[in-house]
Every structure is written in structure tokens, then in C-alpha cells.
Amino acid sequence: MNRLIGMRTLKTGIAVVLTCILTGFFVDNLFYAATACVVTMQDTIKTSFKMGSQRVFGTLIGGAVGFLLFLVMPKNPILCGIGIMIVIKLCEIFKLSSLVVSSVTFFSLYLGYINSAPLAYSLQRIFDTSIGVIMGLIINYVMARPNYYNNTMNEFTKIKELFKENVRNIVIDKKNLNSNSIEIKIRNSEKIYSKLIDEINYSKTDCNLDIVDKSLDLCRQIYFHIKSIELLEKELFLTKENHNEVKKIYNDEEKFIEVKDNESPVFNFHLNKILEKMKNLDELIGTNN
Structure with missing residues (x-):
């Protein structure tokens, strides 16, 4: 509200x-x-x-x-x-x-x-x-100036959860992918980041712009890979490596899409990149806390 x-x-x-x-x-x-x-x-x-x-x-x-x-x-x-x-x-x-x-x-x-x-x-x-x-x-x-640094990092946390939700839908059977919501969130984080840049010379808040830049870049890359998977139409399969990585994140799920090492190379390439960069994003956001 x-x-x-x-x-x-x-x-x-x-x-x-x-x-x-x-x-x-x-x-x-x-x-x-x-x-x-x-x-x-x-x-x-x-x-x-x-x-x-x-x-x-x-x-x-x-x-x-x-x-x-x-x-x-x-x-x-x-x-x-x-x-x-x-x-x-x-x-x-x-x-x-x-x-x-x-x-x-x-x-x-x-x-x-x-x-x-x-x-x-x-x-x-x-x-x-x-x-x-x-x-x-x-x-x-x-009087009560916004903390644009914290606001930007909070947006990245929300985007990370959105990534996690989309990856879950991918490995359950590529259902309900919502790349448009991700794009909107990334654009919103870019707007807040722009305000942070404007405000930084007038602010006493400690800001690590390197973390913000890297986090934003990772978000864009993950979005690209999710968008690429969204465009794939044929039946998809997981490699064992991706299956093991996915289980570490969603160990409570009963069933993922089928594992076949020699199938769906394009899909598994993008998924592997998503999982890798999500881990990097999580580390960066954790560094800020």
C-alpha cells in the first residue's frame, strides 16, 4: 500500500x-x-x-x-x-x-x-x-534523504529471488517463465542506480559502486540467458552436472525434467551460466550485508 x-x-x-x-x-x-x-x-x-x-x-x-x-x-x-x-x-x-x-x-x-x-x-x-x-x-x-545505495542493493535481492523462481520453473518443466517481470525489475534498479550516481557526491553513506556495477551486470547477463531459454521450444533435458547444481538449490522438489547428458546442449549451456552467475550475484549481495 x-x-x-x-x-x-x-x-x-x-x-x-x-x-x-x-x-x-x-x-x-x-x-x-x-x-x-x-x-x-x-x-x-x-x-x-x-x-x-x-x-x-x-x-x-x-x-x-x-x-x-x-x-x-x-x-x-x-x-x-x-x-x-x-x-x-x-x-x-x-x-x-x-x-x-x-x-x-x-x-x-x-x-x-x-x-x-x-x-x-x-x-x-x-x-x-x-x-x-x-x-x-x-x-x-x-531532511530524510533516501539511501539510494541500500535501495539499489535491495532491488538486486528482489531480482535474485525472481531469478530463483524462474530457474525453478525451468527445471520443473519450463513453465511460467516471466522474463518481462525480470526486465522491469532490472530497469527499476537502473533508475535507482542513476539516482545513486547523482547523489553520491552529496551523501555521507559509504557506497561500494564496484559491487553495484558488478551486480547490475550479472543481473543483465542472467536475464539474457533466461530469455534465451524462454525461446527454446523443443523438449529439454538436464545434464547430470546441472541436475546436481539444481538439487543444491531446490532439494525439496520431487521431480525435475529428465536427465540426459547428451541432449539439449544449448539449454544446458544457458542454464549452467544462470546457475553460475546466480551464485556470483549471491556472493556479491552477501558481501554488502
Whole structure:
């Protein structure tokens, strides 16, 4: 069951509350600061910094273009169109995802929907946005950050159990193979691992990336061999070697597929690789515990 409120949601709420309370007396417009808090609160500190800095830079672009064109001729339809094209192009050049922020800032300033001097408005918007970004970064850094290393290793443990279940189905009679579930799990572990890489420079948790890399590689290899077995259609037989290895893992099973040493060489090759790499994966995960 999903939690009623996720940690990221809770941290966002706390960041907004603190922004409104602690900075309300010197922030001109809390709307911009609070919105920046929400945008900045991401899964990792690296992503938070990226989104926050883009927010500030986007505000700077919209404010600068709006201010310069306002000095030339305010509220001119043609200049307004040229101005927004400049804003869009600059966002493309700097690869910013904050086009909406840049556009709103530009339109508010150039079209005169402000209650102060254009330059003062531009600087105040940048300041307000920066305050929200800083507050979001602080709360995201100090409060309940996810342990992506442990989360990644836990995913590998789940994948290992899924491998074991699939191998059991293979040796019972190649029934109910579920390679799609394995693929989904591996992709999920890759996503968590990506967040671990983003977070590692900001984390105090001891991380052995070599174990993670090797575990992920083993998972991919085992998946490949299971997928290869899934594609085999004819009747399959176990070699004595594979039969003995399988019995060590599933010694409570009454009956496996028939043993014939000189049959099903492709099948037994893939099965042997699966058993070997499952053992290696188990050792790596055990090293982490």
C-alpha cells in the first residue's frame, strides 16, 4: 500500500511553510519563492540544484530581455513578439526547461503588469526565486534523504529471488517463465542506480559502486540467458552436472525434467551460466550485508 504522503511531498510542504514564515518579511512576492521551492524539490540534490538554477536563470533571461525592450518601447506588439522569440531562443541555447517562467517574467515586465520600476522588478523576481530555490535545496539536503545505495542493493535481492523462481520453473518443466517481470525489475534498479550516481557526491553513506556495477551486470547477463531459454521450444533435458547444481538449490522438489547428458546442449549451456552467475550475484549481495 502506498503511503498517504510521500517524503518528497512532505519535504516540499515544509520548505514552503518555512519560506513563507522565515523569508516573508523581505521577499517581495512569496508566490515566486514558494513556486521555486516546489520546482527545486527533486529526488536528488543534483537534480534539485539543476532545476533550481534553471529556474533562477530562466527568470534572469525573461527579466533582462523584458527590461531592455521596455527601455526601447514598452507595450509594442511587434517588439513583444520579437522579445518572446529572443527568450525562447536563449532558453534553447542554454538548454533550459524554464521557458514558462522566462515568458511570464518577460510578459509581466514588458507589458507593464507590474507595480514598480522595470529594473527593480527584474532584480526582485530573481531575488524572490533564488530564496525559494535556496530554501528548497536546504530542506532537501538536511531532511530524510533516501539511501539510494541500500535501495539499489535491495532491488538486486528482489531480482535474485525472481531469478530463483524462474530457474525453478525451468527445471520443473519450463513453465511460467516471466522474463518481462525480470526486465522491469532490472530497469527499476537502473533508475535507482542513476539516482545513486547523482547523489553520491552529496551523501555521507559509504557506497561500494564496484559491487553495484558488478551486480547490475550479472543481473543483465542472467536475464539474457533466461530469455534465451524462454525461446527454446523443443523438449529439454538436464545434464547430470546441472541436475546436481539444481538439487543444491531446490532439494525439496520431487521431480525435475529428465536427465540426459547428451541432449539439449544449448539449454544446458544457458542454464549452467544462470546457475553460475546466480551464485556470483549471491556472493556479491552477501558481501554488502
